[in-house]
Every structure is written in structure tokens, then in C-alpha cells.
Amino acid sequence: MVKIPSALVRVPDWLADAVNLTELVSGSTVSLAVTGLSRAGKTVFITSLIHNLLSALHNPNRMPLLRVVGEGRLIAARLDGAKAGLLPRFAYLSNIERMAGTPADWPSRTDDISEIGLDIRFVPSGALSRLIGQISGPAATLKLKIVDYPGEWLLDLPLLGQSYAEWSRATLAVWRRGLRAEVAHDFLAFLADHPASEAGSESTAKQAHDLYKAALFVARDQHGLSYLQPGRFVCPGALGDVPYLWFAPLDVADGAAAPGTLGALMQERFEVYKKEVVEKFYATYFRNFGRQIVLVDVLGALLAGREAFDDTRLATEAILESFRYGQRSILSTLLGTGGVEKVLFAATKADHVPDMQRDHLSALLRNVAAVPALEARSHDADIDVMALAAVASTAEDTDDINGRRVQVVTGRRVGGTKREIFFAGQVPIRTPRPDAWGAPFVNEMPVFEPPVIDPAPVDGIPHINLDLALEYLIGDRLR
Numbered sequence: 001m002v003k004i005p006s007a008l009v010r011v012p013d014w015l016a017d018a019v020n021l022t023e024l025v026s027g028s029t030v031s032l033a034v035t036g037l038s039r040a041g042k043t044v045f046i047t048s049l050i051h052n053l054l055s056a057l058h059n060p061n062r063m064p065l066l067r068v069v070g071e072g073r074l075i076a077a078r079l080d081g082a083k084a085g086l087l088p089r090f091a092y093l094s095n096i097e098r099m100a101g102t103p104a105d106w107p108s109r110t111d112d113i114s115e116i117g118l119d120i121r122f123v124p125s126g127a128l129s130r131l132i133g134q135i136s137g138p139a140a141t142l143k144l145k146i147v148d149y150p151g152e153w154l155l156d157l158p159l160l161g162q163s164y165a166e167w168s169r170a171t172l173a174v175w176r177r178g179l180r181a182e183v184a185h186d187f188l189a190f191l192a193d194h195p196a197s198e199a200g201s202e203s204t205a206k207q208a209h210d211l212y213k214a215a216l217f218v219a220r221d222q223h224g225l226s227y228l229q230p231g232r233f234v235c236p237g238a239l240g241d242v243p244y245l246w247f248a249p250l251d252v253a254d255g256a257a258a259p260g261t262l263g264a265l266m267q268e269r270f271e272v273y274k275k276e277v278v279e280k281f282y283a284t285y286f287r288n289f290g291r292q293i294v295l296v297d298v299l300g301a302l303l304a305g306r307e308a309f310d311d312t313r314l315a316t317e318a319i320l321e322s323f324r325y326g327q328r329s330i331l332s333t334l335l336g337t338g339g340v341e342k343v344l345f346a347a348t349k350a351d352h353v354p355d356m357q358r359d360h361l362s363a364l365l366r367n368v369a370a371v372p373a374l375e376a377r378s379h380d381a382d383i384d385v386m387a388l389a390a391v392a393s394t395a396e397d398t399d400d401i402n403g404r405r406v407q408v409v410t411g412r413r414v415g416g417t418k419r420e421i422f423f424a425g426q427v428p429i430r431t432p433r434p435d436a437w438g439a440p441f442v443n444e445m446p447v448f449e450p451p452v453i454d455p456a457p458v459d460g461i462p463h464i465n466l467d468l469a470l471e472y473l474i475g476d477r478l479r
């Protein structure tokens with residue numbers, strides 16, 4: 001068990017004294033939601049973000065581009081106490097223990113929403129006179145609420161605008177093509193034997209649901225596919241195994257299915273799912289997440305090959321829809337006066353490519369998400385794109401490959417004994433053309449172990465652009 005000191009951070013004495021005399025608690029709060037498809041790096045991102053903020057007073061050199069740190073205005077950062085929160089608490093302490101442990105490892109897999117709060121005390125920028133290094137006004141406290149939720153849930157937004165027949169048609173069209181048709185073989189065969197017009201029995205519906213869900217999991221876990229609907233079938237969260245979840249797409253005609261049929265049962269469940277799950281998520285949670293970061297493992301998708309990459313592109317486009325509400329009346333109605341002010345799309349795990357390739361990675365994500373086309377729309381959230389690594393696990397090096405000197409990264413695999421070279425090839429700045437895919441140079445991203453980490457919040461964790469991302473997301477609230 002790692003001991004974390006209770007006095008997490010120490011304030012320079014002159015600053016503490018000055019602040020105590022004049023402090024006003026402003027009570028300002030900002031919600032930062034961290035999302036992305038499974039394995040994109042949400043848990044690691046939040047753990048590193050918290051650890052680096054808690055450590056920033058001791059080691060400001062980790063986060064210089066977060067201006068409150070770079071300008072020396074941070075007074076204290078601490079985790080808020082246990083509360084009667086509505087959401088499970090994000091497991092920061094056990095995650096950091098794992099990453100700082102011997103042997104070092106990554107946090108275990110999670111697939112539900114969770115939350116954690118951080119109080120950041122700082123000197124507002126106008127209140128610090130740089131010349132004399134004194135505070136001339138009250139300090140402020142920003143309550144940062146960080147929420148981790150599965151990006152898969154955002155893939156359900158399009159369902160709200162679709163009838164069961166429309167959704168079924170669109171979904172089955174996707175599942176009857178290419179690799180997916182093989183993956184869904186058993187489900188598709190079951191559909192052939194059970195038309196929507198047969199009597200709606202509980203066991204047939206459940207069987208169809210189970211077969212469909214099994215196909216979703218095989219597509220995700222064995223083929224790296226990610227455009228998988230409905231999102232709660234793969235990431236149920238705390239929903240439990242409730243009957244309204246037991247549906248699946250069927251070949252149905254438009255309009256209401258005849259009462260008592262399998263089609264009618266499925267249709268009814270689909271509508272309950274939309275109301276109880278999708279609408280509630282947007283109206284209860286999403287609307288309060290003013291700032292959001294969407295993590296996308298573009299590099300992993302690129303290395304996994306064309307089919308996985310195309311699927312990541314589809315999923316990313318679908319996720320983006322949740323941040324465009326100018327014209328989307330369904331979303332505007334659900335969000336009311338709430339809504340997202342800023343969203344950052346971040347290409348994660350950028351420590352797997354050398355420095356000079358990282359701009360390519362963000363350009364690729366910009367292209368994949370079609371962000372240039374979005375920037376002109378005034379009603380949308382403010383959107384930006386960057387490449388980052390929440391935990392930099394590699395070092396830069398050069399190597400001779402096919403007689404050419406190339407930049408590579410090196411790291412030690414989890415469980416490995418010696419450092420290895422990793423060269424991902426040239427990262428393209430846009431989606432590769434169909435004929436450009438060929439055989440991938442490597443087809444898997446190595447899992448390098450985290451760097452050496454002090455479990456106490458003093459030194460922080462090496463990262464790439466984590467401070468820049470935070471400055472974009474919440475910097476304005478720390479001025």
C-alpha cells in the first residue's frame with residue numbers, strides 16, 4: 001500500500017500568508033468530461049492529469065504550458081473529500097499505485113461512468129503583480145469535476161432520430177458486408193429463421209439479442225472494430241440486465257409492427273431504450289459537461305489496418321455529432337440551456353511515435369473527424385485537435401532501417417526485460433487511399449510499461465502535451 005501524504009502540497013510561505021489575509025472563495029465549478037472508445041486511454045489520462053496537478057506545486061516543470069502553473073499562480077491543488085456523490089468515484093489512488101508499482105503496470109479495465117473532484121486554489125492573473133511578486137487581490141478556488149464516461153454511449157445519439165425500422169435497416173446493411181458478415185454469421189442465420197412477423201416470444205427475442213451482442217464483442221475484441229451500436233450493449237455501465245435491453249435489429253417494414261409479433265416486441269424495447277437510456281444520459285449528464293476531451297487512438301487504428309481504421313473514422317464522426325447542435329433540434333431540446341462549450345479531440349498514445357511525427361498524428365485526426373468543415377459553424381462547441389500522451393513511456397532514438405537513418409522510439413514492454421525499438425512508419429496526414437494500405441509494417445502497438453513514477457504527488461508523470469490540452473480546456477477558468 002502506498003502512502004500519500006495528507007498535506008498534499010505546500011504553499012510557499014509568503015504566498016500562503018498573503019492569501020489567508022485576503023481570500024475569497026469564489027465557488028466556481030467546471031466539469032471536464034473525458035471520453036473516448038474503450039482502450040483509448042481515458043483512465044490513464046485522468047490518473048496522469050490528477051497526479052500532475054497534485055504535483056505541480058513541487059514540480060512546476062511538468063506542466064509549464066498550463067498557465068496557472070507556468071506563471072507561478074498555483075497555490076494548492078487537492079482531491080476533494082468523499083461525498084455522497086451520485087456517480088462511482090474514479091479510482092485515482094489504486095490506479096497510481098499500479099502505475100508506480102514494481103513491476104509497473106497499467107490500470108485495470110473499466111467500462112462505467114465515474115467521477116472525481118479536485119480543488120484548485122490559485123491567484124487570478126490580474127491579482128499577481130509580476131514586478132514585485134506580491135498578491136494584490138483575493139485568491140480564487142476552482143472546483144474541477146472530472147468525469148470519465150464511455151464514448152460508446154455517444155454512438156447512440158443517431159438512434160434518437162431513427163425509428164426501429166430505420167435503425168434496423170441501416171444496422172443490418174452494415175452487418176451484411178465484408179468482415180462483419182463473417183463475424184455476425186450466427187446472428188444473421190438466426191434472423192433468416194425468425195422473421196419479424198412470427199409471434200413475439202421472450203426467449204426468441206433474448207436469443208436474437210444474445211447473438212447480436214456476441215457479434216459486437218467479437219468485432220470489438222478480435223477485429224478492433226468500434227462503430228458498434230447500441231453503445232450500451234458493449235458498455236452497459238450500471239444498467240444491469242433489464243428486459244428492455246433485449247433487442248436486436250430485424251428485417252422489418254416501415255411503420256408499426258403488427259401487435260404480438262417479434263417485430264413489435266423489439267420495436268417497443270428499442271423505443272424504451274431510447275427514452276430510458278439515451279435521452280436520460282444526455283439530459284441528466286451530458287448537458288452538464290461544459291468541457292470535454294474525446295480521446296481517439298488513431299495510431300492504434302492505423303496499425304490495426306484498413307477495416308479497423310475505417311470503423312474508427314465512422315465512430316469518430318458519429319461521436320462528433322454530439323457536439324454540433326446548431327441545427328440538431330433533438331440534441332438542443334435535450335440539452336436545454338446547457339451544452340458543451342469546448343471540446344478537444346486528442347490523438348492519444350503519441351509517445352509511440354517520435355516527436356517529428358506527432359503533428360502528423362493530429363493532422364490525421366483532424367482529417368478523420370472532418371474538423372476543418374466544422375470550424376465554420378458558429379453554434380457548435382468550440383473544437384480543437386491535438387496529439388498527446390498522458391503518460392510518456394518511451395524515449396527517442398534513431399535507427400538504421402533498410403539503409404536509412406530514421407527516428408524511432410524505444411521502451412520496455414510490460415513484463416519484458418530489455419528495451420525495444422518501435423518504428424510505426426510514416427504517419428499519414430489524411431486517411432490513406434484504399435490502394436495505399438498494403439501490408440502494415442507493424443500491425444500492433446506494443447504495450448510499453450509506464451515510466452518510473454513516484455506514487456506521492458511530488459514529481460508528477462512525464463507526458464506529452466497534457467498541459468497544453470488542459471490549458472485549452474480549462475485555462476480560461478484559471479485566469
Ligand SMILES: Nc1nc2c(ncn2[C@@H]2O[C@H](COP(=O)(O)OP(=O)(O)O)[C@@H](O)[C@H]2O)c(=O)[nH]1
Pocket residue numbers: 036037038039040041042043044045106107108109110348349350351352388389390391392393447448
Ligand atoms: N504508452 C502509453 N500507453 C497508453 C497511454 N494511455 C493509454 N495507454 C495504453 O492504453 C491502455 C488503455 O488505456 P485506458 O486508460 O485504460 O483506456 P480507457 O478504456 O479509455 O480507460 C492502457 O492500459 C495503456 O496500455 C499513454 O499515454 N501512453
Ligand SMILES: [Mg+2]
Pocket residue numbers: 042043044109110111
Ligand atoms: Mg477506463
